[in-house]
Amino acid sequence: MITINEVTEINVAKKYGLYWSKSICVDDPKINGLYVYQPTSLPFEPFYEISQKLEQLNNHIFLQLCATTNRFEYAQDAISDSNYTQIDWSLYKEVADQNLESWDYNLKVLSLINPIILISTFLEWALKRLLLVCCDVHKFKAPKGKSNIDAMLEEIINKLGLQVEIPQSFQEKLDSYRFIRNKFAHGEWDQIGTLQDQDVKEYLVHIEKLFIVLEAQIIHKKYTY
Numbered sequence: 307m308i309t310i311n312e313v314t315e316i317n318v319a320k321k322y323g324l325y326w327s328k329s330i331c332v333d334d335p336k337i338n339g340l341y342v343y344q345p346t347s348l349p350f351e352p353f354y355e356i357s358q359k360l361e362q363l364n365n366h367i368f369l370q371l372c373a374t375t376n377r378f379e380y381a382q383d384a385i386s387d388s389n390y391t392q393i394d395w396s397l398y399k400e401v402a403d404q405n406l407e408s409w410d411y412n413l414k415v416l417s418l419i420n421p422i423i424l425i426s427t428f429l430e431w432a433l434k435r436l437l438l439v440c441c442d443v444h445k446f447k448a449p450k451g452k453s454n455i456d457a458m459l460e461e462i463i464n465k466l467g468l469q470v471e472i473p474q475s476f477q478e479k480l481d482s483y484r485f486i487r488n489k490f491a492h493g494e495w496d497q498i499g500t501l502q503d504q505d506v507k508e509y510l511v512h513i514e515k516l517f518i519v520l521e522a523q524i525i526h527k528k529y530t531y
Contacts, residue, residue, distance in 0.1 A: 314372050314375055314376050314379075315372055316331065316333075316334070316337065317375070318368070318371050318372050318375050319331065319337045319368075320337065321503055322371055322503050322504065322506060322507060323341075323503075323504050323506075323507035324339075324364070324367065324368045324371065324506065324507055324510075325337050325338055325339040325368060326339045326364075326365055326368060327339040327342045327360075327361035327362075327364045327365055328340065328342065328344070328361065339364065339368075341507065341510055341511050341514055342357075342360055342361055342364045342510060342514065343356070343357050343360055343510075343513060343514040343517045343518065344357050345357055345521060346518060346521060346522065347521070347522075347525055350521075350525055351439060352432075352435040352436060352438075352439045352440075353517065353521045355435065356432045356435060356517065357517075359428065359431075359432075360428065360432075360510075360513070363424060363425065363428055364510060366424075367421040367424065367425075367506060370417065370420070370421075371417055371421075374409070374412050374413050374417045375413060377409050377412075378406075378409040378410060378412070378413045381402070381405045381406040381408075381409045381410075382406060384402045384405065384406070385402050385403065385406055415495070415498075415501075418501040418503075418505060418506060419486060419490060419495075419498060419501065421506045421509075422483050422486055422487075422501070422505065422506065422509065423483075423486070423487050423490060425483075425506070425509050425510065425513070426455070426483050426484070426487055429455055429513060430454050430455055430458070432517070433454075433455065433458035433459060433462065434446065434458065436458075436462050436520065436524070437458060437461060437462060440462070440466065440524055440528070441461070441462060441465045441466065443461065443465070446458060446461065453480070453481075453484050455480055455484075456480065459472065462520070466523070466524060466527055467527065468520070468523045468524070468527070469523065470519055470520065470523065472516075473512075475512075476512045476516070479508070479509065479512065483509070485498075486498050486501075
C-alpha cells in the first residue's frame with residue numbers, strides 16, 4: 307500500500323502553489339490554502355455555500371496531485387531496483403517502463419487538465435446559483451456564440467447593476483480553458499498544449515478575486531437600499 311506522506315504534500319505544495327483549504331504549513335507559512343475564496347462578511351447565501359464547495363474542490367485537487375506524484379515516484383523507484391537494472395529484458399522491466407510512462411503522462415498532462423475542467427464546471431454552477439438566488443433566474447441559456455460563464459457573468463452584472471470589470475488576463479484564461487474543455491471532451495488531448503504548474507492556483511486566485519467583488523457589491527445592493 308502506498309501512503310501519502312507530509313514530505314510529498316510539501317513538495318507538491320511548493321511545485322503547484324496549492325495546499326489544504328484554510329490551512330497554513332507550520333514549518334513554512336508561505337505554504338497555505340488561504341487563496342481559496344472565503345466570504346468576507348456574514349455567511350449570506352449563496353456565497354457561503356459556494357465557498358464550502360470550493361474548499362472541497364481545492365482539497366480534492368490537491369489530494370489528487372499528491373496521490374499522482376506519489377505513484378509517479380513509486381514508478382520511478384521501480385526502474386532503479388536490481389530486478390530492473392541487472393536484466394537486459396524481462397516482462398517486469400517492460401511493465402515497469404510502461405508504468406513509468408503512464409504515470410509521467412498522468413502527472414504532466416491529466417493532473418493539470420482535470421483540475422482546470424473541474425474548476426470551470428464549478429464556476430458555471432456557482433454563477434447559476436447567483437442567478438437563481440440573487441436574480442431570481444431559474445433557467446438561463448447563453449446566447450449563440452457566447453460561453454455559459456461569460457453570458458452568466460454579464461447577466462448577473464446587468465440585472466443587478468454591478469460595477470464589475472473582468473480583467474483581461476482572467477478573460478484570456480477563461481477563453482483558453484474553454485478551449486481545453488472542448489478538446490478534452492472530444493478526445494483531442496494532443497491539441498490541448500502544455501499547461502504550467504501554477505495554472506491551477508492562478509485560476510483559483512482569479513475566482514477568489516471575482517467572488518470577493520461580487521459578494522461585496524451584491525450584498526451592498528440587496529441590504530443597503
